[in-house]
Amino acid sequence: MALTRTEGVVIRAFALGDTSRIVVVYTRDLGLIKLVAKGARKAPSRFGFALEPLSFSRFVLYYKPDRDLQLVSQAETIEAMGSSIGSLERLAHAEAALELIxxxxxxxEPHAELYDLLRATLGQLERAPIGALAAVTLAYQLQVASLLGYRPRLDRCASCGQPISPRRVFSPVRGGMLCDRxxxxxxxxxxxxxxxxxxxxLLLTRPVEEAGQFAEVQRAGELLKAVEAFYRHHFQRFQGLRSLEMLKSLRSGEEQ
Structure with a gap:
């Protein structure tokens, strides 16, 4: 067991006994790891915001490969996005980004491109206009799927490679557009x-940093329906994004 330094985004955290916490962190060099932070629930906590979801933190671990839980020696907050995000809409979209990971x-299993995409997306969700948050999240979903080997095919028929139908038929099962046949x-x-x-x-091919420039994506409802159906077919563990569903329910309640 060696002391290891790493940086990562806190995905979620929950209590362990009366005084400790288990923290799930996505890192660039170690992948998705679970940490035990002993004494983290004691007041005052020496870890501050470093173990809170949406925090970007620096960790020193007693690391042992293939062990389910790694022990935290030190944790330091680099950026606590969750404490400064400023609006319910931004918080819901940021939590949805964590849910997907x-x-x-x-x-x-380290995946540097996926980690960098998550960091870039969280940054955009903090800075982009409120009206552009859906575009940022859609771009993130499409590009996550692409990095995991499920890139939607939009230029040719996803089944046979022929030109796509003028009716613009998207197949969640085939993973892209279809020809007439x-x-x-x-x-x-x-x-x-x-x-x-x-x-x-546009959202699949352009950097996620550019998605925040779009105040509104045309036909966002259509895109959300297509992307969600695509995810449900290709990723068994995907059951929708609870954070966005809760936001939608809250907004619907306010309108009544």
Missing amino acids: DRLVWGE CAALEAGSILLSADALAGLS
């Missing part, structure tokens, strides 16, 4: 407007 990433054979497909397809392509 928690659902889709398995164990200590394949669309006739495929149940459960979704028809997209021209604006929705253009938005899907």
Whole structure:
């Protein structure tokens, strides 16, 4: 067992006994790890905000490969996004970004590009106009899927490679657009407007930092439906994003 230094984003945390906490952290060099922070629940805590969800923190660990729980020696906050995010909408979208990592990433398998995408997305969700948050989250979802090997095919038929149908048929099962022939054979497909397809392509291919520049994505409802159906088919552990569902419920209640 060696002392190891790493940095990461706190995904979630929960109590262990009366005084300690278990913290799930996504790191660039160690992947998704679970930490035990002894005494973290004692007041005052020597860890401050370092163990809180949405914190970007620096850790010193007693690290042993293949052990389920790593012991925290020290933790220092670099940035506590959760304490300064400023609005319910931003908080919900940021928590949704964490949910996706928690659902889709398995164990200590480092993925530098995925980690960098998460950090960039959280930064955009903190800075982008409120009206652009949905665009940032959609771009993040599409690019996470791409990095995990499930990139939606939008330029040619995802089934046979032929030109796509003028009706713009998206198949969650096949993972992209379909030609007329394949669309006739495929149940459960979704028809997209021209604006929705253009938005899907834009958010998939442009850096997530640019998504925050878009005050509104055309046909966002269509895109959300298509992306969620795609995720539900290809990622068994994905059951929707609870943070965004709760935000939608709260907003619906306020309008009544």
